[in-house]
Amino acid sequence: xxxxxxxxxxxxxxxxxxxxxxxxxxxxxxxxxxxxxxxxxxxxxxxxxxxxxxxxxxxxxxxxxxxxxxxxxxxxxxxxxxxxxxxxxxxxxxxxxxxxxxxxxxxxxxxxxxxxxxxxxxxxxxxxxxxxxxxxxxxxxxxxxxxxxxxxxxxxxxxxxxxxxxxxxxxxxxxxxxxxxxxxxxxxxxxxxxxxxxxxxxxxxxxxxxxxxxxxxxxxxxxxxxxxxxxxxxxxxxxxxxxxxxxxxxxxxxxxxxxxxxxxxxxxxxxxxxxxxxxxxxx
Numbered sequence: 001x002x003x004x005x006x007x008x009x010x011x012x013x014x015x016x017x018x019x020x021x022x023x024x025x026x027x028x029x030x031x032x033x034x035x036x037x038x039x040x041x042x043x044x045x046x047x048x049x050x051x052x053x054x055x056x057x058x059x060x061x062x063x064x065x066x067x068x069x070x071x072x073x074x075x076x077x078x079x080x081x082x083x084x085x086x087x088x089x090x091x092x093x094x095x096x097x098x099x100x101x102x103x104x105x106x107x108x109x110x111x112x113x114x115x116x117x118x119x120x121x122x123x124x125x126x127x128x129x130x131x132x133x134x135x136x137x138x139x140x141x142x143x144x145x146x147x148x149x150x151x152x153x154x155x156x157x158x159x160x161x162x163x164x165x166x167x168x169x170x171x172x173x174x175x176x177x178x179x180x181x182x183x184x185x186x187x188x189x190x191x192x193x194x195x196x197x198x199x200x201x202x203x204x205x206x207x208x209x210x211x212x213x214x215x216x217x218x219x220x221x222x223x224x225x226x227x228x229x230x231x232x233x234x235x236x237x238x239x240x241x242x243x244x245x246x247x248x249x250x251x252x253x254x255x256x257x258x259x260x261x262x263x264x265x266x267x268x269x270x271x272x273x274x275x276x277x278x279x280x281x282x283x
Contacts, residue, residue, distance in 0.1 A: 024174050025116040027219075029089045031059045036089045036118050047218050052211060054272035061256035061268070062201050063091060065277045066169055067100045069199050072260050073165045073279075074104040077197060081164040083154070085142050085188075086171030087112040087126065089119055096126060097167070098135040106132035111157040113148055115141040142171060143179050145187040163195035170275075172240060173203040173231050182240050189242055189282060196282045198245060201255050203231040207271040237276055245280040252278045 022044050026037035030045035033056065037045070049055055073079040084097055098110040112126045112135070120139050129135030138153040148154060158164055166188055175181040189198055205212035212231045232240075234252050248260060254270040255277040 023116050023118060025088045025114065025119055028059060028170065029091075029118075031055050032063070032091050034089060034092055036121075044218060048215055051214055052274075054268065057268060058255070058273045058275055061273055062170055062275055062277075063094055065201060065255045065258050066097065066167065066199070067095065068258065069277075069279050070097050070100045070165070071104065073197055073199075074101040074108060076260065077163075077165075077281075079163055079165045079197060080105055080108050081158050081162060082108065082110040082167065083113070083158060083164050084110065084167040084169075085113040085148065086168065086174075087114040087119055087137075088170065089116075090126065098126070098129045098133070102130040102133050106130040109134045109157050111136050111138060111154055113138045113140050113142065115139060142168075143175060143184060145184050149188070149191050160191055161193055163197070164192050165197045165199060166192060167199045169199060169201040170203075172200065172237075176230060185240050186242050189245065192282055194282055197248070198241065198280045198282070199278075200237065200241075200280075201275055201277045202237045204233060204237070204274055204276050205231045206233050206276075207254075207269070208274055211271075212274055231274070234276060237278070241280055245282055248279040248281055252276050 022040045026041035027045050029035075030037040030042050031049070070082070073082075082097055082101060090096055097112075098108065101108040101110065108130075110129065110133070114120070114137075120137070126137045127135050134157050136153050136157045138148065138151050140147050140151060142148070149160075168185065172181050172185070175184065185198075189196070203212065216230060238252060250258065250260075253276065254273050255275040256268055256273050258277040258279075260279070
């Protein structure tokens with residue numbers, strides 16, 4: 001943990017997060033035992049861990065889902081292009097998506113997108129992919145999908161005329177209804193070719209509503225972080241996706257139970273994880 005957050009942005013843009021404000025990426029980093037967080041972030045994380053002691057396990061389960069789905073997409077679905085929006089800070093001792101998929105197919109191409117200056121500081125690590133493929137980082141805001149889709153980085157990295165795996169993990173619950181998350185998802189998926197997949201993990205109150213209400217209150221008190229976002233029910237999460245998207249089995253399940261084609265028996269109860277996961281295909 002660091003004492004004072006930096007607002008330096010080597011891209012020359014205004015920093016996405018004001019000095020002294022908490023950051024969702026850094027709080028998430030603190031949950032997972034990372035060191036790329038500041039006192040404001042650690043304070044929020046510590047308060048949440050006090051009422052939700054399993055949150056670190058939930059974070060680990062979400063990261064495991066990201067890489068299980070990436071392996072499945074590369075091995076079974078034949079996907080060679082990945083667009084990860086809301087990338088977050090690379091976790092210690094955990095591979096990034098490009099490391100997972102390029103082990104399977106070195107020609108895979110990956111574009112990471114985030115608007116957090118701390119994530120930007122790790123851009124060199126995120127770009128360190130295989131020479132046969134390509135990895136790139138775009139500093140942009142998920143609530144402006146046209147800026148992502150129209151960026152030079154995307155044009156140089158991905159071919160939207162071919163299937164892409166779009167990752168929106170631990171992101172949409174940070175985007176409040178006033179920011180039109182459904183419109184954001186549908187604008188992004190409309191740009192994808194048939195055969196593309198959408199991968200989502202999303203906090204939910206379904207299994208433990210009282211706890212998740214308290215978590216949302218703590219986030220809201222943190223200032224900028226999650227002030228307008230909210231966990232959503234299974235039905236609300238499904239409604240964020242266009243009707244044309246087809247859920248891959250096992251559908252929308254707790255993030256620690258996702259395995260393609262079957263339900264996974266896991267030791268943790270859903271009320272300790274409070275996060276859904278899904279993979280959907282664009283026909």
